[in-house]
Amino acid sequence: MKASIKAQNLRIFMLFIAGSMFWACQSSGTKTTSQDTPYLAMDGKKVYDMYCVACHGADGKMSFSGATDLSSSTMDLDTRILQITHGKGVMNAFKGILTEEEIENVAIYIEELRVSK
Ligand code: HEC
Numbered sequence: 001m002k003a004s005i006k007a008q009n010l011r012i013f014m015l016f017i018a019g020s021m022f023w024a025c026q027s028s029g030t031k032t033t034s035q036d037t038p039y040l041a042m043d044g045k046k047v048y049d050m051y052c053v054a055c056h057g058a059d060g061k062m063s064f065s066g067a068t069d070l071s072s073s074t075m076d077l078d079t080r081i082l083q084i085t086h087g088k089g090v091m092n093a094f095k096g097i098l099t100e101e102e103i104e105n106v107a108i109y110i111e112e113l114r115v116s117k
Contacts (some may be wrong), residue, residue: 030044041099041105042098042102042104044105044107044108044109045112047098047102047103047105048106048109048110051097051098051106056070059071059113060073060110060113066089066090070110070113071115072114072115073110077107078106080107081104084103087102
């Protein structure tokens with residue numbers, strides 16, 4: 001008799017734990033997306049890995065078909081955003097492929113590739 005009451009309590013306890021874990025995941029999920037935008041844009045690193053590595057390489061230095069070495073680039077943020085948006089020479093425009101926010105994210109991210117930060 002005593003043992004079955006214990007088992008019942010344990011089951012309720014487990015349900016409570018599972019429920020609060022679910023709640024914790026849900027609420028931390030909304031925290032990150034509600035920071036400044038209501039939708040999920042790719043972060044800068046993800047965009048870079050998907051769309052830029054082919055020409056610029058993982059470290060920014062690959063320079064495929066004349067791509068600028070991003071590790072030594074000194075271009076300012078606004079100009080980078082413009083160039084990524086509209087393209088230049090061999091580099092294609094990313095307007096329409098990436099959202100404005102994703103372009104900004106990747107433009108900020110590529111600063112991490114600079115040798116002297
Ligand atoms: C098709 C190859 C290619 C892809 C893909 C590409 N680039 Fe480029 N990128 C280039 C080339 C070529 C240049 C040099 C353009 C010029 O000055 O004529 C360049 C230049 C740049 C510059 C200018 C740096 C400077 O100091 O002049 C930035 C910033 C840049 N790319 C960022 C990116 C980012 C971010 C992505 C991904 C969203 C990307 N590129 C994808 C080929 C590419």
